[in-house]
Amino acid sequence: MIKFINVSKVYKNGTKALENINITIDKGEFVFIVGHSGAGKSTMTKLLLKEIEPTSGKIILEDKDITKVKNRRIPYIRRKVGVVFQDFRLLPNKTVYENVAFAMEIIGSHPMEIKKRVPEVLEMVELGEKANDYPDQLSGGEHQRVSIARAIVNNPPVLIADEPTGNLDPDTAWEIMKILKGINGRGTTVLMATHAKDIVNCMKRRVVALEDGKVARDEEKGVYEYEF
């Protein structure tokens, strides 16, 4: 489903962000990407979204080498990979409903389909009641649930969550994890970059630990870090 094959990324200023990464992620897996600040987690997610290109190596998404996908075909990637960020990134002048609908409009979905699908995903994240509210009327957890709804509304096979609980208190963070777990349970592959040690340790999912741009650890049912 997702393969990084000998992927390296050197930024223009010479920073080596990733060095020879080899990872295979199967369909339906839930994978935590952990590592200190600057270890390369966001670089990995940006590569998968084709926001940046690797300096060398291949990135396969559903049997397609996305490094070979032409820029004009980037909407192809947007359909395959949903993304959730720490800072939510909702459009402030659109309602909850409109924020989610917008993700369908930009890929050219039929208005009838949008009308049917948006309420469904808002129910999934338990926000049906808030459809007409604006982002400034929402709590942090509700913001994040809207951004999750927006990320999954086009049914992508992969969901990337880059530090999705970073701005939330522990209880709200767990609510978000419950939703991500549910999405994963319905078959979506979830990749979550995080510093949330307690969450990683409780969830007992696969953990890929990056250190200085290299895979330092890749374990089934892993932990955030080992205490010595």
Ligand SMILES: Nc1ncnc2c1ncn2[C@@H]1O[C@H](COP(=O)(O)OP(=O)(O)OP(=O)(O)O)[C@@H](O)[C@H]1O
């Ligand atoms: N656009 C850029 N130009 C130059 N260097 C960059 C750029 N983006 C990131 N880097 C560098 O690449 C390395 C990896 O950064 P990256 O953002 O992937 O780390 P991270 O693990 O996501 O960190 P954090 O947990 O703080 O988000 C760091 O040394 C960073 O300073």
